[in-house]
Amino acid sequence: MEEHFDVLIVGGGINGAGIARDLAGRGRKVILAEASDFAAHTSSSSTKLIHGGLRYLEYYEFSLVRKALQEREVLLKSAPHIIWPLRFVMPHDAAMRPAWMVRLGLFLYDHLARREVLPGSCGVNLRRSKLGEPLKTQYKRGFIYSDGWVDDARLVLLNALDARDKGAEMLTRSPVTAVQRDAEGWTAQIATPQGQRQVRARALVNAAGPWAESFLRQVAKPARGEALATKHLRLVKGSHIIVKRCFEHDHAYIFQNPDKRIIFAIPYEGDYTLIGTTDVELAPTALDGFAKASIDEDEIAYLCEQASRYFTRPVTQADVVWSYAGVRPLLDDDSGDPSAVTRDYLLETNTEAAPLLSVWGGKITTFRKLAEDAADLIDAMLGDRRAAWTEKAFLPGGDLRDWIGAPLRPDSDFERLVAVVAQRYDFLDPKLARRLARAYGSRIDRVLGSAARISDLGQELAPGLYAIELRYLQREEWALSAEDVLWRRSKLGLHYSEAERAAVAAWFRLNPIQRA
CATH class of the missing domain: 3.30.9.10 (D-Amino Acid Oxidase, subunit A, domain 2)
Incomplete structure (x- = not known):
């Protein structure tokens, strides 16, 4: 049976997840399809900086640097646990x-x-x-x-979580294998782990990152003979x-x-x-x-x-x-020198038939502004303008007020959170308490639940990694493998031996996610 959405987004990196979050928060019915895991490629492989790009001043990229510096302040306030x-x-x-x-x-x-x-x-x-x-x-x-500084992979996850919380359907391991345009919308075939799905969307967002050009040339089919890919x-x-x-x-x-x-x-x-x-x-x-x-x-x-x-x-x-x-x-x-190629983004709209928005370029620091600009363009193409909302909003886990009271400064606010977590869960090793606060912020209670003693956390698969956290990551954060947990949702793999990493992999094999 064909399912209907306002917007289909292709790509679950930082730009795709950010756009899904923004559109869902505007009340749009959104579906996002990612071929791998969230942040499986570029968005988990950055230098992990929220920065204006000091060196871009030498290339006279003043507008890009200013935009990035403005976003730096916005992001620091929105997620003090991961930034x-x-x-x-x-x-x-x-x-x-x-x-x-x-x-x-x-x-x-x-x-x-x-x-x-x-x-x-x-x-x-x-x-x-x-x-x-x-x-x-x-x-x-x-x-x-x-x-x-930012935990880049978790930044993507937080955007995906917020999008889902606001009603978006977020699919991983689900490549879009075909998409056909007509005057009224797009028909897409998505290969999900549960089987083939056909969806219908009024607009398509191409946020496939390094694959954005090849997606338009090889997967997306125009309504007529027009070329969908106009950029390189x-x-x-x-x-x-x-x-x-x-x-x-x-x-x-x-x-x-x-x-x-x-x-x-x-x-x-x-x-x-x-x-x-x-x-x-x-x-x-x-x-x-x-x-x-x-x-x-x-x-x-x-x-x-x-x-x-x-x-x-x-x-x-x-x-x-x-x-x-x-x-x-x-x-x-x-530009002849790869270092001199602009890091700014371009949002290209195409309204020859059903609306198409392609995201070209960009950097992790400006993802929120890119997503806001993209959502504004989608609104305009759909003929229904809706208010922007993300500039003052917290990312999941970033609103610490229920734990520490009124915010003061993002860095000191986080230290106050760590102190409260250590007091509330006094059975946790201090290093573990800090790591969990870093990863989950004010949502740490969703991970630990009603745990009152260390034995309530279940089996310790590797030092400081318990079954209760793996079940949370599997249930809430789309984690399906040890790699998802050890190298993207955390960097614990760097600290563990080969045997310890193997123990985490064995847990996933023995505890497959139960799907309806």
Whole structure:
């Protein structure tokens, strides 16, 4: 039987999930189909920063930087459990950029948008500061500025949860295998784990990320002979390495490289340092099917070499304990250098027949504004304008008021939440209490339920991971495998042995989700 919706969204990355959330909150009947898991590709493979993009100022992308800086403040307030402030140290290398240029860039970065949460930039004497201790002695001074950190995969999940809470149907492991346009709407075939479904939608949103162009060329069929794909994407791989902790403090570093690129070295998961990213252009055929990108040896060597230019203790390939890579779908603007290709997004509408909206490009920091703009365009194409609502809204778990009272600052509010969680669930190990507060925020009680003692959490499959949490992730967050839990809904896989990861996989095999 054919099912009817207002909007079908193809793609469950950050843009697709964000658009589904916004439209559902406007009362639209929405269905989203994701071929893999939420955030299975690009949206879980970022540098995990909520930032304006300091280096984009050199390419005169002032509008993009300003928009991103405005969104940085909005997002910090909306989800203080998964997004928090982070201070960055830029050691000054006169051979890269003169000090006056860096100061000017930081002045613009501080003032292009209003700041309520984050402190401004300043200088630092690296020889007199603990921030200089891990660095080679040639770096005598530097600059400090602010941005934000985000758990990128959980950001996608929170948008998907909010969309579902507001009535959207959110499908994973459900590729759209065919979609046919006519004057009145779109008819789509979706291959779900339960079988083939045929749905009818008044409008189609193409948010397939790196597959946005190929979806229009290979899957979507026009009503007449018009071309649905009018843009070209440049697929640029960005890879990261994880090494044992390179420094003890809580600041991150931004390093300038001789090739005019930058890399970050960021505190990661307590015991580690994240180093990235690269910019490697891929052929359009590199993502045939839904293959996941991976780092290559040259990228590992590059990241180790550039980090070792700054750190006293060299970073070697033997230090790498994990790596990941994502493919950025950048709108082709004829730039020769992949690093110079714009990170801004373009929303392209097509009303030759039933409405089509294609999302080209974008970055994780501006996803909410992209989704709001997309929802406005869908409203206009459907002839029914509805009010935007997400700018002041919390993401699931982000409203801490029932736990801590009136909010003060996102970072201190989270610490207050941790204190209340530790008191309410006093049987939890402090490290576990903090991890659960980070992941679920004010929804932690939905995970723990009425648990009053550690035995109420069920079997401990791996250190700090109990059956009660796995059942929650399976029931509420679409988790179907150990990979879903250990590498996207958390990064616990980084901390576990092969045997411990295998124990989690065995639990999923023995406890398949029960579907109606």
